[in-house]
Amino acid sequence: MDLAVIGAGHVGLVTSACFAQMGHRVIGVDKEHKVTQLREVDLGLYEPGLEEMVRRQQKEGRLIFTSSIGEAVKASQVIFITVGTPSNPDGSADVSSVEEVAQLIARHLEEYRLIVEKSTVPVRTGEWLKRTLRLYNTRGVEFDVASVPEFLREGSAIKDFLHPDRVVLGVESPRAERLLRELFGPLGAPLVVTDIRSAELIKHASNCFLAMKISYINTIASIAEKVGADVDLIARGVGLDHRIGQEFLQAGIGYGGSCFPKDVAAFIRITEELGYDFRLLKEVEEINRGQRLRLVRKVKEALWVLRNKEVAVLGLAFKPNTDDIRDSPSIGVVQLLVAEGARVRATDPVAIKNARQVLGESVRFCQDPYEAAEGAHALVIVTDWDEYKDLDLARLKAVMAIPVIVDGRNVLEPQVVRAAGFEYYGVGR
Numbered sequence: 001m002d003l004a005v006i007g008a009g010h011v012g013l014v015t016s017a018c019f020a021q022m023g024h025r026v027i028g029v030d031k032e033h034k035v036t037q038l039r040e041v042d043l044g045l046y047e048p049g050l051e052e053m054v055r056r057q058q059k060e061g062r063l064i065f066t067s068s069i070g071e072a073v074k075a076s077q078v079i080f081i082t083v084g085t086p087s088n089p090d091g092s093a094d095v096s097s098v099e100e101v102a103q104l105i106a107r108h109l110e111e112y113r114l115i116v117e118k119s120t121v122p123v124r125t126g127e128w129l130k131r132t133l134r135l136y137n138t139r140g141v142e143f144d145v146a147s148v149p150e151f152l153r154e155g156s157a158i159k160d161f162l163h164p165d166r167v168v169l170g171v172e173s174p175r176a177e178r179l180l181r182e183l184f185g186p187l188g189a190p191l192v193v194t195d196i197r198s199a200e201l202i203k204h205a206s207n208c209f210l211a212m213k214i215s216y217i218n219t220i221a222s223i224a225e226k227v228g229a230d231v232d233l234i235a236r237g238v239g240l241d242h243r244i245g246q247e248f249l250q251a252g253i254g255y256g257g258s259c260f261p262k263d264v265a266a267f268i269r270i271t272e273e274l275g276y277d278f279r280l281l282k283e284v285e286e287i288n289r290g291q292r293l294r295l296v297r298k299v300k301e302a303l304w305v306l307r308n309k310e311v312a313v314l315g316l317a318f319k320p321n322t323d324d325i326r327d328s329p330s331i332g333v334v335q336l337l338v339a340e341g342a343r344v345r346a347t348d349p350v351a352i353k354n355a356r357q358v359l360g361e362s363v364r365f366c367q368d369p370y371e372a373a374e375g376a377h378a379l380v381i382v383t384d385w386d387e388y389k390d391l392d393l394a395r396l397k398a399v400m401a402i403p404v405i406v407d408g409r410n411v412l413e414p415q416v417v418r419a420a421g422f423e424y425y426g427v428g429r
């Protein structure tokens with residue numbers, strides 16, 4: 001099929017490359033400067049396997065990039081909108097890019113097109129999309145709107161696209177349903193066919209449930225600390241119940257990224273406008289914000305005085321296998337430590353470049369954990385990168401000023417660390 005994907009960010013690029021690999025002809029659309037970079041396979045983001053896939057699909061002629069929405073609309077039967085919907089200051093989603101793209105699509109409509117919202121958008125955006133497409137489509141060309149929310153996780157986005165747990169098809173016509181079944185059927189996953197509003201709410205409800213699950217286990221971790229229990233053992237015992245599941249029960253300094261914080265805030269705002277006070281989600285947000293404060297308090301407990309202490313921080317990305325630092329709890333911890341007067345030496349396998357733009361010269365960036373640990377009064381792990389799971393403890397001890405480890409993601413084994421002569425502080429254990 002001939003497809004257009006408008007917006008070449010994380011979701012858009014993964015969508016374009018995967019559809020091309022599935023054999024479709026895909027036109028990716030973004031601003032001119034971004035298109036130039038993409039043609040040279042400079043994606044502007046780190047996602048395992050994506051660069052290779054974009055290079056190959058371009059070489060094989062199934063994927064092209066353009067800055068002209070007109071060209072893409074003319075050439076494609078189905079048009080995916082995957083532009084960013086960042087948070088407004090009040091927490092609501094900024095859908096101005098969606099509206100701008102909808103106007104441009106409408107102006108270029110000459111024959112039937114199916115326009116699919118894939119960006120994470122507030123419920124009822126589908127109706128606004130339809131209205132905009134009708135108002136600006138002066139030739140009254142026939143079209144359909146649909147909602148196919150994405151559930152990609154950064155770091156495993158390609159796998160999540162090609163092997164989804166389910167594909168939600170929010171449609172309003174048999175023609176739209178037929179086209180989307182033809183497109184997503186070959187993935188072999190269950191297809192959940194709904195109306196558009198239900199599809200939009202499935203996205204909010206799923207993401208916010210996962211965020212709630214994380215805040216729930218982080219609350220259990222705080223309780224476990226008070227009674228001297230081990231939250232990782234509790235998570236295992238709870239998660240083996242098939243109705244609960246082991247995933248997203250990892251206690252730590254909380255969730256970050258470009259989705260959970262934004263989706264939780266947006267869902268609170270949307271429901272407020274609908275006249276419902278989503279207190280449960282407000283508590284999820286409150287608990288999450290508190291986790292990074294709780295960790296800094298642990299470092300303070302360990303060091304008594306933070307001012308002028310050298311603190312090594314391992315991890316800056318909001319999760320492993322990405323360079324994304326948007327709303328990263330790790331960055332939050334660094335900022336809190338700096339505000340307390342600590343001298344932070346931070347490292348991360350891939351996110352230093354992005355972190356430097358936010359943290360500037362307020363911290364010293366180091367190439368690896370051992371450089372960061374030199375002269376440190378505490379070593380704080382805040383992103384659970386694999387390489388931090390088997391640190392050479394003897395080597396760390398030899399370079400640190402005093403042997404203190406604060407493990408914000410419970411990546412190390414407490415008894416092993418203590419046996420190596422360290423004081424160990426974890427989360428809920």
Ligand code: UDX
Pocket residue numbers: 150151152153154155207210214247248249250251252253254255256257258259260318319
């Ligand atoms: C999330 C959703 O998982 C995905 O379905 C949606 O499409 C986009 O948002 P993402 O934000 O990329 O994906 O990463 P995810 O793996 O969900 O982690 C989000 C945050 O939760 C990270 O900061 C991670 O460290 C944290 N997390 C995750 C925990 O603290 N504990 C866990 O058990 C799992």
